[in-house]
């Protein structure tokens with residue numbers, strides 16, 4: 148059952164081949180058998196899941212079910228869930244139980260989906276390897292000595308190993324796309340403002356966006372459709388009807404113009420990744436797409452720009468964790484200042500503390516103009532590059548997602564800058580606010596790799612269409628890591 152697509156699962160439920168309770172139990176059993184080694188779940192909500200499954204079975208019996216009714220899902224532990232711990236990978240929130248549900252949790256519940264549990268992640272979504280989690284690293288199902296990518300490491304590991312059919316994730320600088328590429332999944336970060344951020348613990352508010360990791364573009368389309376839409380509770384949510392992401396999946400891509408930014412194809416990616424991407428370009432050409440070299444001259448500045456903007460926003464967002472209102476409180480403090488210092492010192496891990504310090508520094512008097520303001524100006528230039536490309540008739544942009552396949556644990560841990568460079572291809576889309584996705588394009592020495600598509604604002608349907616057409620012509624995305632295939 149765990150190898151079925153969402154459409155197949157929905158058909159199985161309708162055809163009474165299995166009930167949602169049986170399907171849910173199947174995944175809970177697999178979690179029990181395999182997650183000890185993978186560490187993708189931090190909380191398993193078996194009781195809640197079975198209750199939701201029974202409700203879904205009743206809806207199915209009554210003929211009221213939608214396509215997602217009764218289908219299990221894993222939720223990244225960054226989304227608030229009423230009555231269920233939301234720890235965001237941090238000791239700071241180890242005992243935090245939110246009094247309300249995030250909008251996307253509400254929406255997926257309303258669509259009838261069954262939450263299996265909450266998924267491991269880098270602390271406060273800061274990282275590219277899932278090694279910064281208070282709950283320990285997550286292993287890559289393709290090779291357990293390697294990282295699954297981050298920060299949505301739990302989301303991708305559980306889907307790649309068949310411990311959930313699909314999962315939610317978030318992406319501030321690449322945290323959906325880079326881990327998807329490293330685990331042979333399809334991951335999509337929609338346009339900024341398309342999915343509500345209400346109840347999603349904030350890292351860098353102007354960059355954070357929720358999305359999906361799935362085993363195909365079609366599965367991703369179904370779930371993203373249900374998550375999207377205007378939310379009055381999020382002031383950055385866009386008041387615009389949600390496009391139909393599913394009907395157009397089978398449209399031909401003939402005549403489409405895809406831009407290849409020369410800055411993304413300079414040195415940087417490994418030879419193996421380059422070869423796979425060139426093959427993907429050849430396949431898309433056969434499907435009728437036209438390719439054109441373009442230039443996004445300011446994209447090479449994405450990483451330094453991001454590491455000013457994101458920490459600046461993080462330092463402000465994380466100020467609320469003071470040991471008084473939320474989260475970990477140090478014991479025996481003798482003054483208010485000591486309480487703040489010790490609670491934050493004990494509750495936050497090293498990477499989070501590093502980001503808070505960088506953010507505080509770049510926002511401080513005397514450095515604000517030199518760093519923060521300058522970064523905002525460069526951010527605008529990066530956005531203008533994309534705007535120009537799309538105005539010049541480019542429909543989508545294609546690039547690598549990650550420089551290489553999954554690396555070994557500990558490989559980048561002593562060098563924060565080397566770790567930051569993992570997101571060299573993904574960050575620009577967050578700075579510009581445009582949608583972007585990653586999809587599998589083959590293997591290098593047995594490890595999966597992917598390529599990235601970026602689109603104009605609200606071009607999710609077109610991107611998913613191209614991804615689906617590519618997946619009809621290739622079978623990379625159908626491959627499983629041997630240990631989890633049966």
Ligand code: GLN
Nearest residue numbers: 272273274319320321322
């Ligand atoms: N790896 C990047 C970082 O550490 C991006 C994280 C994310 O997208 N949440 O900030």
